Amino acid sequence: MYTKNNEKKLYAYFLFLIWPFLSILIALYEYRQKWSKNVIWLFVAFFGYTFVISNDTMDANRYRDQFTEVSTTDNGTIFEKNIYAEESANVDILKPLLDKVVSSFTTNYKILFMFYGLIFGYFFSRSLWLLLDRSYYKLTGISILLLLLFFVVNPIWNINGFRFWTAAQIFVYGILLYFLEGKKKGILFVLSSFLVHFSFLLPIGILLIYLLLGNRLTIYFYFFIGSLLVNELNLEMVRNNLAFLPTVYEARVTGYTSEEYKEKVIDQIVQINWYARIKGKALHYPIYIFLIYLFWKARSMVLRKKELYSLFSFVLLFYGVANVISYIPSAGRFMSIGAGLAIAFIFLFLQNFHDTKFNSIIKLSRPALLLFIIVTIRIGFDVIGLTSIFGNPLIALFMENDLPLIDLIK
Numbered sequence: 327m328y329t330k331n332n333e334k335k336l337y338a339y340f341l342f343l344i345w346p347f348l349s350i351l352i353a354l355y356e357y358r359q360k361w362s363k364n365v366i367w368l369f370v371a372f373f374g375y376t377f378v379i380s381n382d383t384m385d386a387n388r389y390r391d392q393f394t395e396v397s398t399t400d401n402g403t404i405f406e407k408n409i410y411a412e413e414s415a416n417v418d419i420l421k422p423l424l425d426k427v428v429s430s431f432t433t434n435y436k437i438l439f440m441f442y443g444l445i446f447g448y449f450f451s452r453s454l455w456l457l458l459d460r461s462y463y464k465l466t467g468i469s470i471l472l473l474l475l476f477f478v479v480n481p482i483w484n485i486n487g488f489r490f491w492t493a494a495q496i497f498v499y500g501i502l503l504y505f506l507e508g509k510k511k512g513i514l515f516v517l518s519s520f521l522v523h524f525s526f527l528l529p530i531g532i533l534l535i536y537l538l539l540g541n542r543l544t545i546y547f548y549f550f551i552g553s554l555l556v557n558e559l560n561l562e563m564v565r566n567n568l569a570f571l572p573t574v575y576e577a578r579v580t581g582y583t584s585e586e587y588k589e590k591v592i593d594q595i596v597q598i599n600w601y602a603r604i605k606g607k608a609l610h611y612p613i614y615i616f617l618i619y620l621f622w623k624a625r626s627m628v629l630r631k632k633e634l635y636s637l638f639s640f641v642l643l644f645y646g647v648a649n650v651i652s653y654i655p656s657a658g659r660f661m662s663i664g665a666g667l668a669i670a671f672i673f674l675f676l677q678n679f680h681d682t683k684f685n686s687i688i689k690l691s692r693p694a695l696l697l698f699i700i701v702t703i704r705i706g707f708d709v710i711g712l713t714s715i716f717g718n719p720l721i722a723l724f725m726e727n728d729l730p731l732i733d734l735i736k
Contacts, residue, residue, distance in 0.1 A: 335361040346372045347715050357458050366451040370482050374443020375436050376722050377485065378711040378730045386486045390435045397429035419521045421489055442485045449495035450482060456502045457670055461677050468688050471695065472673040478699050479666040483706040493522035494663050497529055502670060505637040532647050536640050546642035547621050553649035609698040610661060612691035613668050619687060620675065627679045634674060641667045707732040
């Protein structure tokens with residue numbers, strides 16, 4: 327058996343060199359093998375290298391320009407002033423550190439994006455396998471749907487916004503590691519997310535509140551229900567309540583909570599297609615229904631599993647806070663983290679318990695959830711290149727200008 331598994335592993339790694347995309351399909355099919363998650367990890371790194379910067383308004387375009395500036399500057403001035411300098415709006419550590427390290431041996435921004443993929447992909451693959459390792463039976467259609475949702479709630483093409491979405495991957499991995507395996511190092515991963523994006527002081531604060539209060543499922547549930555009734559948030563009050571933060575964070579906090587930025591975000595939302603505007607509702611509304619049902623009708627089952635009970639409590643608390651702050655421009659991104667954790671909890675519930683009514687509710691929600699999945703994948707087509715799907719590492723070395731998949735459709 328060991329020899330056979332070892333042969334499969336070598337075959338998968340060899341296939342990755344020939345056709346990476348096919349290798350991940352095999353890895354997903356052989357998801358119970360230990361090596362499978364590493365193939366996914368390698369593919370995300372390859373995807374980072376082949377990532378297509380398809381327009382000038384993308385975050386990735388700014389990352390490329392910043393890296394070019396650092397890599398063509400001989401001294402460390404740019405790096406030094408970008409780390410917690412009061413005159414700089416940059417309050418994160420990982421990205422400028424990567425810029426500096428990678429620029430010390432190359433000026434090729436694709437190498438930088440490969441490192442983005444390595445970091446993002448590690449936590450992405452590990453979080454996914456924390457769920458897959460707890461799928462004790464053959465995956466059902468509903469379980470596959472939930473795994474696909476978990477994938478697209480923070481998909482690999484989110485390295486376009488490397489700072490926030492990588493911090494989100496690290497945070498989610500830390501939370502799942504702590505709640506599912508009881509490992510204290512999960513909390514260390516949660517704390518480290520702050521080094522990737524400063525706004526993760528908030529999720530860290532939510533975890534601290536949970537650790538202080540413990541499992542208060544009923545209280546968290548009614549807080550979550552109350553958060554659904556909030557329809558506006560006073561931005562000036564938010565700014566005033568965050569005045570205690572160090573001066574270095576002032577520019578970012580002021581920027582994210584200004585009325586001007588709010589109007590800018592609203593204008594951007596108005597300009598996008600209707601299906602992109604409603605995709606968030608297509609995801610969150612069904613999840614709200616799932617969580618409410620599980621609290622009212624399946625709470626007694628959840629209580630039998632300590633790790634599920636604890637995770638459910640945290641999900642309700644986190645989602646409730648995310649709902650309240652979602653009216654702050656850009657803070658709505660925390661809703662995706664809440665959704666990802668909720669999906670993980672629901673998936674794990676279904677691996678441990680059978681509830682016919684709950685399965686029926688999920689089936690009725692499939693059109694909305696599939697809409698979210700399809701629209702999210704469509705957004706990915708703007709940055710997924712032909713080389714990502716049909717190429718390999720050797721071909722990628724010679725591809726200077728790749729075409730995004732969307733160009734094949736339009």
